[in-house]
Amino acid sequence: MRKTIVAGNWKMNGTTESNKALLENLTAGLNAVDGLVTLVCPPAVYLAQVKQQLGNAPVAVGAQNVSAQPKGAFTGEWSLAMLQDLGCEYVIIGHSERRSIFGETDNQVAEKVAATLDAKLIPVLCVGETLEEREAGETINVVSNQVEAVLARVGIAALANAVIAYEPVWAIGTGLTATPQQAQDVHKAIRAQLAASDDSVAENMSILYGGSMNAVNAAELLAQQDIDGGLIGGASLKADEFLTICAAAADSRK
């Protein structure tokens, strides 16, 4: 059975104090559940703090981005070796904010995924369409091209070690959520795309939904057959909301 993953993307939020309180509340309320991964992705400057505070708690730590370069004169960047050094296990790659604000291309995203897989960390590859693309009926094409760019670079066998997150851009931070059916349709299409290369990779791939997932709508989204967790922004900054989503994810496995 594929893993269910509840990932908190803290984006550019937090302070040493607020991180400490958030993690205290989170770990106090969290129940370890077989097959359920709870993941937090703080800003890079706080990765060491978060990793240290979590200790042996059943919460994995990920970065929100990484350089595909191994080392050297790349001011402002950090490497996979540095993330390994800190004990990070996951890296969010190709988030729509990286694509739209920082101009990351499909090729750059593919290089980052390839480097992350080589380093034996787990990439969380983000894909998703804009509102214009959805209204033009292009959703499946857009998402499938984003997946294909990575598939063509790393191959299906390596991609088996990744996680995919479908995040409709129009639902991110807007309070607008894809309906469970809209999300399920895209997740199903992604799985079918993978199955065209390898049935077993497709069957075992965790495909997360992201875009205004919260304590109220999580259960219904997570009940969909092809939704295997969430990539949560705003609601991951509140321990009680995030814990409610984790509980809904645990229930969805029953």
Ligand SMILES: O=C[C@H](O)COP(=O)(O)O
């Ligand atoms: O990475 C997380 C997504 O961008 C979703 O963010 P949101 O839950 O604030 O809409």
